[in-house]
Amino acid sequence: MVRIPRLAAAVAAASALTVLAAGPAVCAGDPTVTDPHVLAHFDFAAGQTPENIALEPDGSADLTLAFARQVARVDRHGGTRILATLPAVANPQTPVLGAAIVTGLARAEDGTLYVNYVTGTPETGVWRIAPDGSAPEQIAQLPADGLPNGLALDEDCGTLYTADSALGTVWRVPVDGGEPTAWATGAALEPTPQLPFGANGLKLHDGAVWVSNTAHGTLLRIPFEHEHEHGHGHGQEPGHGHDRTAGPVETRATGLTAIDDFAFTGHGDTVLAALNTVHELALVRADGSHKTVLTAKDGLENPTSVAVHAKNVYVNSAAFYVQPNPDPNLLLARISKNKD
Template identity: 70%
Template sequence: MPRRPRLAAAAGAAVALTVLAAGPASAGDPTVTDPRVVARFDFAAGQTPENIALEPDGSADVTFAFSRQVARVTKRGDTTILATLPEVPGAQTPVGGAVVLGIARAHDGTLYVTYVTGKKETGIWRVRPGGAPEQIGFFPADAFPNGLALDEECGTLYTADTRLGRVWSLPVTGGEPTAWATGAALEPTAEIPFGANGLKVHQGAVWVSNTAHGTLLRIPVREDRTAGPVETRATGLNFIDDFAFTGHGDTVLAALIMDDKVELVRPDGTHRTVLTGADGLDDPTSVAVRAKTVYVNSAAFFTTVDPDPNLLLARISKNKL
């Protein structure tokens, strides 16, 4: 498919520009062990898992980017398609056709996903349990809403715009988004047209990864819900995609899509590799953590021989945090 070479060309042009700020293992680090692939997906059918949200029973709700689907995968690997976003004739995006990217889950089971089409369907869509997808957020046609998080306490959805380099906010009731945070730290570069990417709400702040800059950013949420100044918390994260926190602290597991790695990023910004392609990663896109289990999606976007999109589970020990 033409869209994957276009992704690879943009990414490969600047791999050498990022310097890896890795650090050795620390006695206080969580340990990640027992990696195993529990589900494999159909690359030819566009089942390239991009993002992940977790169900109370430990099942993973994942977005299949190029098949425009939302699926539920049990911890045993059984996969059920929950919804398919509508086909958009003539859809054109920086990665080719229409793609479903970020996902967030409300406590009542409602799912929210970002859909990028290059047309009026671009935005945030809601999928209620057993219901059909419904567009609730109406974004500019040239937007690229990617990572998505829900702050249920204040009824707000946040999404990182990879193309326009900003964070949007949207009430869960829907409408047009607000550019909540902007600035050079969120933007792409001339060499790599993929800026703000993954996004999480954590401990009074919105955290964002920037793929082009290889950075992990923290944006405080002020009392009036506006954005505080952008803080750079880690650098040297080569082609970082999405990420997840290991617990209540600021330790992060980050997917490095081009390097087939998951990095453990410490609160001081140093980091080390905890999972690699040898464990089953194939262009990892996103991470989730629940109790003692780590979930990692691999989309195989850049793999030219025997692509292996999959869901990997591993065990995390956090007793030393």
């Protein structure tokens, strides 16, 4: 049985931990987010709580439906179909949550999807979903006492990076499968006794791995460093070379109450971040200041992740502890041309 109330209690604790920092009400050059509307609704009772997003070239959205163990595709008109269901686990022991869930999602150029499956058993790890519709296949095993969450693919280097919310670790996983490596650790990535969700969302951007920490309400940047000089990685995506190590963790923003996943608005460092327990989407500027751009009045119910495609913003809402009528959904809005 899906134990969503346990998640609700854990995530709800975040609202008591941090206070949303007050940024300027208006800042010249800020992208604007307008015309929000719900594109698709999901079945809360069936565990269809949207967790993460990967976008298709045509603007369709691939979503993980966490407690249903499903990956679904929502087209631009709101039509939804299930792409894959991860196999049931007889006795899941998922840290904090108890139930087996799917979390982070990443897409390769050929349409292959990579998804984190978290069970508290040997099935915990990264799974591959081929575009031909064949059954999902586990390509890497991650620690059973971990909670791999956000996921990103560096296709040039054949590497996946995932943020472990329970173990406070960023794992590096070969895209062809094999032994994961603990790429980054430390106090900035760890959970707290009050809230057992540390490193959460993860993106590759401008020569670095960016990570949110839910318990601390922070947005972090971990630059790539090189053991040798033949790779640089100063573009929007990391550079070539397989020998990059993690540089010092930089805190880029604080006071982001219960931040979950996030997305960059363009080539600069401006971010849209899902603030789970306060039902908000925040615009986080490169200097760390931030403001609210969408709220519960726009349809957000425990937003979990964000994606940006052309002039569109996608926001998942999982509705983990919205009662009495939870409405897990996918919201679509417009974003102005980025000034950064």
